[in-house]
Amino acid sequence: MSVESRDEAAWWQSAVIYEIALISFQDSNGDGKGDLAGLMSRIDYLRWLGIDAVWLTPVYKSAFRDLGYDISDYCSIDPAFGNLDEFDRLLKALHQAGIRLILDLVPNHTANDHAWFVESASSPNSAKADWYIWADAAENGGPPNNWLSRFGGSAWEWCEARRQYYYHSFLVEQPDLNWRNPDVRAAIADVMRFWLDRGVDGFRVDASAVLIKDELLRDNPPNPQAQGKPPPQRHTPVFTDDRPETMHCIEFIREVIDSYPDRMLCGEVQGKTDRIGHFYSNDRPRLHLPLNFALLDSKWDALSLQATIDAYFNAIPERAWPVWVIGGHDKQRIASKIGAAQMRVLAMLLMTLRGTPFFFMGDEIGRKRVPIPSDRVRDPFEKLVPGYGLCRDPERAPMRWDDSPNGGFTGADPWLPLEPPDGAANVAGQQRDERSVLALFRALMALRREHACLCEGGYQALRSQHDVLAYKRIGRGGEMLIALNIASEPRKWHWQGRGRLLMSTHLDRTPEPLPDATLLLRGNEGVIIVLEPR
CATH class of the missing domain: 2.60.40.1180 (Golgi alpha-mannosidase II)
Incomplete structure (x- = not known):
């Protein structure tokens, strides 16, 4: 069934959405990294599985210091993945298979080699001088305040050319854009239109809760629960995260989406469950689907789960549409937490709760965390803030398609290692087993399509x-x-x-x-x- 022939009313309410980290999905050219052509070769698998939409992690031009979230050019494809012509062919092929495509939108920051930042950093008098967050040094010559980067240390970096500091929520190489500047908003809107005009079906907004920082640059207070947590969490991010003005930024992004028919906006949000309702439509529309990771964070017993589910339903507005996420590129594999047997129970829970299910490539085969030797670590968080067990590489390891040494992912040395093949979950082996967890995921998705009450019922x-x-x-x-x-x-x-x-x-x-x-x-x-x- 083609996309065009579906009932177009709120397609994202009945969809099952599958996140793909392209670099780890399928290599087509033997360089050890997944690419657009590799994904094209696996469309038959996606159609067989029964997913309705693919969400791709960033495929834009990038130095790839942080899985492509350090973007050098929003309107080009990184050569490691392919080119725009290949992207257009992939989008067309997905649509012909009845599968929609959602791209990652990264509006909070660019890479420091993006043309916008290069110009902004060149002079306080440049045309883009105010496109990023700049501040003078403190009286002692140090950073303007105590704000911390999520990757460790001060979130302020000195720029000699401007004789000022710039702010970076994440890596030093990821300067934050200044969303108080209307020119920045207009530029991000142009980026969105570039991809929407090509036919993409929506965006997942990265770091959507941190788009605005306190205008007075007030210091964050100490975190009373910092004991045992990574150093970046020693402050409570009152003045850097989830500011009220952030909602205006999301509303602006939603205005762009709403100018195109049948497009969807989901987003990464922060904080406890009781805050998630703020990211839905209020007086003005915000996100269609604020991503909800409550199942990942819940203790795994019946009483805790019923409390988690109830708290979430009570936290969202009455007419809001729920969403459930069980995996992601920076979330630890839940199969490692609950075990293979309960992974089957989780699959049924995910596909039968009211709301839109999201899962990450490999969840459908019960993939667990892949051990990564210390000399193969790529995650900048683990390199800069080691020793807290929060490395994200075990989730990002390449997809295991079969039981060969490189899992059918590549004929070369993969960019991240795979687990040993003996006994490891893989697609081919589970496709041959009519009672595998992969077969269960597929059967449950088919059941959702067959029974309306599972998609739209109360x-x-x-x-x-x-x-x-x-x-x-x-x-x-x-x-x-x-x-x-x-x-x-x-x-x-x-x-x-x-x-x-x-x-x-x-x-x-x-x-x-x-x-x-x-x-x-x-x-x-x-x-x-x-x-x-x-």
């Missing part, structure tokens, strides 16, 4: 007891009951009504009528039951 919580998380989905086409055993031992689960067992996470139960009684859930088993009308 959510009704049930009381979770004895390690069983349970809830209903109610909507057009009927009611479904979902019960998930979060324990590794069997649990008896009592339920009311009559229904038909539709699916088990083990993929070994045939559909069968169920009486109003007790169902024995095996360890690590989840089930979906279609309820009969009373």
